[in-house]
Amino acid sequence: MNKIVQPLYEDNHLLIVNKPAGYLVQGDHTGDKTLLDYCKDYIAEKYDKPGAVFLHPVHRLDRPVSGVLVFARTSKALERMNKIFASRKVQKTYWAVVKKRPAQQKGKLVSWLKKDGAKNTVTAYAEPIDGAQKAETNFKVLGKLNNHYLVELEPLTGRPHQLRVHMSEFGCPIRGDLKYGFPKPNLDKSINLHARRLYFEHPVKKEPLIIVAGLPTDQFWEQFLTLDEVKVKEKNINNMFS
Template sequence: MKKKPFTVVYEDNHLLVVNKAAGILVQGDKTKDKTLTDYCKEYIAEKYDKPGAVFLHPVHRLDRPVSGLVVFARTSKGLERMMELFRKRDIHKVYWAVVKKKPAEEMGKLTHYLVKDENRNYVSAFDKEVPGSQKAELSYKRLGKLNDHWLVEVRPVSGRPHQIRVQLASMGCVIRGDVKYGFVKGNPDKSINLHAFHLVFVHPIKKEKLYLRAALPEEPFWEQYLELEPIKAKDQHIDNTYSG
C-alpha cells in the first residue's frame, strides 16, 4: 500500500498545516517530481470545489527525506504574516532525531557557521565565521535509548538548510539513515530519522496560540519511540520545557 504524501493537522481559511511523509519534496527541483505543494493544491481544489488556480504557498521547507509539519498559507495576508513570524523567530519548533552515537551531554547548545554548496546540495559547518557563512543555533536534549539508538529532541533557533542534520553530525551524532552526512547506511525508503514534531505559534490573523503536533511516521522503528514521550496532550507548556 502506497503511503499518503501528507495528512492534514490544522486547516482554516488562512492556513493549511500538514504532516509530510518522508520522501516528498515541498517545492519543485530539477527532478520535476510531484511536490507536497502540488498535492495540497489538489486537496484544496477538490475539497472546496475551487475552479482555476489555488493560492497556496509553503511558508518554510523541510528536506525531502525528513517527515513532519509543514505550514502553507492560503491567503496572501496569511503568507506575509507567517513569513514575518518565521523571520522574527516567533515560532517554536521541536524536532525528534534518532542517532546511533550517544550525545556526550544530556542537554546542550550547538552554534556553527554553515556554508551551503548549491551544486552538491551539501552544507559544511564551521566553528568560527567564514566568508559566506550563516550562523546556526540549536539546543538539544537526550530523551532515551532504544535498540542501540538514541532519541534526541532538537530545538532549532535559526532555520538554515540542513541545519539539524549537519550540526548533529558535527558532534559525531549523525542522524540514522543520513548517508549524506556520514551515516553508514541508508534507510530502505530513503528517509532519514528526523521528524518535525511540534510547532507552537500565535495564529497570524486569529491571534490564538496554536500547539500543533505531527504523529510519527507509521513504521515500527519510529513508533517504538513513543514510549519515550511521557507528555502527550499536556504539551500546553511546551514553550518552556522539553517533552521528555
C-alpha cells in the first residue's frame, strides 16, 4: 500500500497524495480497486479507525495521469474545498512532455469541449456549440531534452480531458496518449502528464498551502527536473488570495 498511497500533506481535514499513474480515483465499470479505496485503507490503518472512513476526492485525475490529488476527510472540508475549486481560487500547474515542438513559446489555448460519454472521449471546437463547455489553458515551454519538450500547463477551467485535448489540438499530443493522437503508448500505459503543483488556501486553517508532487520515479521523467525554474515566493501566493 505504501507505494500506492504517497501522502504529501495530511491533517484532520485533508489528505493530499501524489497519485501514481495507472490508478482510478473512483470506481468505474472495470471494478478495479481505486486510489480512494487504498487511501481509506491507509487512514483506517494509520489512525486505527474501526468503522467506515469518510474520504472524498475534491477533484479528479485521469487514470494514466500522475500527481497532486486532494481528498477531503470531513464533509465540512469537502463543502469548502468544492467552493474553492468552483470559484477558481486554486492554482493548478501540470507538466506535459510532447514530441513535437509547440508553435509558440507561451500563450493561451481556448476552445469549447464536448464529451462523448459512451466513448469517453472529448472533442474540441473553435466556436461555441450546444453541449460544449468553454475551456482555457495557459501554456509555457520550459525547455527541450532528448528530442522532447517539457510544457508547463495551467488550466483556468476544469473540463474532462482538457489538457490532453488542448495539447492534441495544438498539434502536440502528450507522449503516450494514444486516445488523443500520440502514435505509440508508454510501456506502463501511463501518459507523460503530471499534476506538479497546487496552490490554495486551507479550507479551515485559512493558510496558503503549496503542494508539490515529485515526478514518477523513472529516468525519462526525472531528467526534466533540470528544467524546473519555478521559484515559489510568498508574495505570489498572497496575491492569489487577495
